[in-house]
Amino acid sequence: MRSLLFLFLFLLILPLSLSAAPLEGRGNLHSVQADFTQETHLKILTRPLVSHGTFAFQAPESLRWEYLEPLHSIMLMHNGSMEKFIEKDGHLQQDKGMGNGSMQFILPEISNWLDGRFAENRVFKVAHKDKRTIVLTPKEQGLASVISSVELHLGQQMGVMDSVTIFEGPDAYTRLTFTNIVVNRKIPENTFLQ
Amino acid sequence: MISRIFSSLILVFLLSSCSVTARVPVPGIVPAYNGDKVPASILDSFPSGRWRFVHSMSFHLAAGGEGTALGVVALDGDEIRCALTTVEGLVLFAAREKEGEPIQVSRAVSPFDKKGFAKGLVRDVRTIFVKPKGTVECGRLSDGTPLCRWSLADQITDVLPKKDGCHTLNTYSDGLRSRTVDTRSCTVLDSTVIPEDIDLVASGAAGYSLNMHLVSAEKLPAAK
Numbered sequence: 123m124r125s126l127l128f129l130f131l132f133l134l135i136l137p138l139s140l141s142a143a144p145l146e147g148r149g150n151l152h153s154v155q156a157d158f159t160q161e162t163h164l165k166i167l168t169r170p171l172v173s174h175g176t177f178a179f180q181a182p183e184s185l186r187w188e189y190l191e192p193l194h195s196i197m198l199m200h201n202g203s204m205e206k207f208i209e210k211d212g213h214l215q216q217d218k219g220m221g222n223g224s225m226q227f228i229l230p231e232i233s234n235w236l237d238g239r240f241a242e243n244r245v246f247k248v249a250h251k252d253k254r255t256i257v258l259t260p261k262e263q264g265l266a267s268v269i270s271s272v273e274l275h276l277g278q279q280m281g282v283m284d285s286v287t288i289f290e291g292p293d294a295y296t297r298l299t300f301t302n303i304v305v306n307r308k309i310p311e312n313t314f315l316q
Numbered sequence: 317m318i319s320r321i322f323s324s325l326i327l328v329f330l331l332s333s334c335s336v337t338a339r340v341p342v343p344g345i346v347p348a349y350n351g352d353k354v355p356a357s358i359l360d361s362f363p364s365g366r367w368r369f370v371h372s373m374s375f376h377l378a379a380g381g382e383g384t385a386l387g388v389v390a391l392d393g394d395e396i397r398c399a400l401t402t403v404e405g406l407v408l409f410a411a412r413e414k415e416g417e418p419i420q421v422s423r424a425v426s427p428f429d430k431k432g433f434a435k436g437l438v439r440d441v442r443t444i445f446v447k448p449k450g451t452v453e454c455g456r457l458s459d460g461t462p463l464c465r466w467s468l469a470d471q472i473t474d475v476l477p478k479k480d481g482c483h484t485l486n487t488y489s490d491g492l493r494s495r496t497v498d499t500r501s502c503t504v505l506d507s508t509v510i511p512e513d514i515d516l517v518a519s520g521a522a523g524y525s526l527n528m529h530l531v532s533a534e535k536l537p538a539a540k
Contacts, residue, residue, distance in 0.1 A: 162405045166397040166412050166422055167390055168536060171370065173405055192531040193372045193386060195403045208384050208403055210374060210529075217384070268425055293422045294407045 152181045156303040160189075165293035184314040200314035246272070254284075277303070339492035339519045342472055345465055347455040354452055354464050358475050361483045361499070361509045362447035366536035367391045369445075371514070371528040372403075387528065389441055392539065398441050400428065413438045440526070443487060444497055444514060448473035482511055493519045506535045 155178045161170040175189040185199040194209035195217075207214040245265065246258035251273070258272040270289045277284040277300075288296045373387045385408070390397040394415040400408045409428040411421040419434045450468030457463060463476040472488040481504070485497040495518055499511035514528040 160405050162401060162407060164388075164399055164407060164410050164423075166410055167368070167388060167399065169368070171386070171388055171399075171401065171405065189403070192370055193403055209372075210384070288406075290407055291423055294410065296405055296407075 152306060153309050154179045154303065154305050155307065155309065156300040158301070159299045160296060161299075162296045163294065178309050178313050180309050180314070184309075184311075186313050198314055198316075200311075339494065340486075341493070342488045342491055343457050343474075345453065345455045345457065345463065347453055351453045351455055354454060355477070357477050357481070357509075358464050358483065359447070360504070360507060361475065361477075363391055363445060363508045364447075365391075365393075366538065367508075368532075368534045368536055370531040372531055373400075374527045374529075386531070389445060390536075391445055392536075396438060396441055396446070398437065399423075400437075409433070409437070411438065440495075440516060443473075443485070443495055444516065444528075448475070481509055483509075495519070505533055508535075 155176070157174070157176045160173040160175070162173075163170045172192075173189050174191045175187070177188065178184075178186045183199060183202070185197070187197040189195045194214065196207045196214065198205045198207075206217040208217050209215075245261060247261055249257045249259070251257045254276040256274040256276070258274070260266040260269055260271075268290065270291055272289070273287045275284045275286070283300055285297060285299045287298075290296065368388070368390045371387045371389075373385050374383070384403060386401045386403060386405075388399040388401070395412060396414075397410075397412040399410040402408060406425075407423055408425050409421075410423040411419050411434050413419045419438055421429075421434050424434070448466035448468070450466040450471070450473075452464055452466050454462070454464040461476055463474050466473045466475075470490050474486045474488075476484045476486070478484065480500075480502060482499040482502040484499070485495075486493055487495040495516060498515045498517075499509075499513070500515070501512035502509050503512070504510070510530065510533045512530045514530075516526040516528070518524050
C-alpha cells in the first residue's frame with residue numbers, strides 16, 4: 123500500500139512539475155495554483171464519485187493538496203517533510219500513517235521532471251499521443267496491476283495542465299480537471315505549513 | 317505504517333469470519349400481540365429501492381491500529397455494489413453482490429485481494445443497510461425495551477428502535493452476539509431514516525470497531 127501512496131503522490135506532482143517545466147525545456151514557471159475537480163469513475167457505480175479541492179505548488183518541492191469535498195483532507199510537503207491531515211469529528215487530525223520516508227522516494231523524480239528529463243522517469247514510460255497529450259505507462263508489472271496508464275492533457279497556456287486521467291483498469295478511471303489556474307504568483311510559505 | 321494500516325483494515329473484515337469467545341447470548345423476548353407486524357419506524361431504517369451512500373470510514377482495532385478510507389455503497393433492490401477508495405480517490409476495492417449469487421469483485425488492489433475480504437465486507441454492508449431476512453417476531457426485552465427479531469437458521473438479528481428515530485441492531489450467530497450496529501444523528505430522506513453516524517462493533521477477543529460518517533446519501537431514480 124505504501125507504493126500506492128507513492129504512486130498517488132507521483133500523480134499529484136507530475137502535472138505540477140510539468141507545469142513548472144514545459145516540454146520544450148525548463149521554463150520560467152515556478153509556481154502553480156489551481157482548483158480541481160476529481161471524478162472517480164467505476165463501472166459498478168452509476169455515477170462517479172466527485173471530489174473538489176485546490177492545490178498550490180511552489181518549485182522545487184513545496185505542495186499543498188487540499189480536498190474540500192466530500193472529505194476535507196490536506197497533504198503538505200515542504201522542506202523535505204510531509205504531513206497529511208484528515209477531517210474527523212469536525213476537526214482536522216494528522217494522519218500518522220504518512221511518513222517522511224516518502225519524500226526520499228519522490229524528490230529525485232521531481233528534480234528530474236523539473237529538469238525536463240521525463241524519459242528518465244524510472245516508474246513510467248513516456249509517450250506523446252499528440253501535441254497536447256502525454257501518455258505514461260508503468261514500467262513495472264506490479265504497478266501496472268494498479269495503474270494501466272495515465273494521460274496528461276496540456277492546456278492552451280504554456281506548461282499548464284488541463285486534466286490528468288488515471289486509468290486504473292478497464293472498469294475504473296479517475297480524472298482530475300484543473301480550473302482557475304494561476305502561475306508564478308508568490309505563494310506565502312505558511313500555505314505549505316498549515 | 318501505511319502498509320500496517322491497510323493490513324489492519326483487511327483484518328477488520330477478515331477477522332469478522334473468525335470464531336470469537338465471551339460474546340453476549342441472545343436475550344429473551346416477550347412477544348407482542350401482533351408480533352409479526354414490524355413497525356414502520358423499524359422498516360424505515362432500511363433503505364428500499366435505489367440508493368447511494370458515501371461514508372468516511374475510520375476503524376480501530378482492539379490490538380492497535382487505525383485508518384481512514386472512503387466507502388461507497390450502492391443499493392438496488394437485492395443487489396449491493398460497494399467500493400473502498402483512499403481519501404484521495406484511488407480505488408482499492410470494488411465489488412457487487414446479488415443475493416444468492418457469488419460476489420463479483422471487479423477490482424481488488426493488494427492486500428484487498430485477500431481471500432475472505434470481499435465476503436466480510438459485503439456481510440457487514442448487508443448487516444448495516446439491508447433489512448434482515450427470516451421470520452420476524454416483535455415484542456419487548458425483559459427490561460421493556462421494544463425490538464423486532466428476525467431469525468434465519470442459526471442467525472438472529474434484533475433491531476431496537478431508539479427514541480431519537482435511530483436504532484441499534486444486534487446480530488447473533490450460534491446463540492452469541494457477533495455484531496452491534498449503532499446509528500446516531502438520524503434524519504429522514506424519502507421516507508428513509510438516514511443516520512449521520514454508524515458504529516459497527518464486532519464482539520469477542522478479535523473484536524474491532526468501524527465508525528462511518530455520512531458524506532452523502534442519494535436516492536437514485538428507478539432503473540429504466
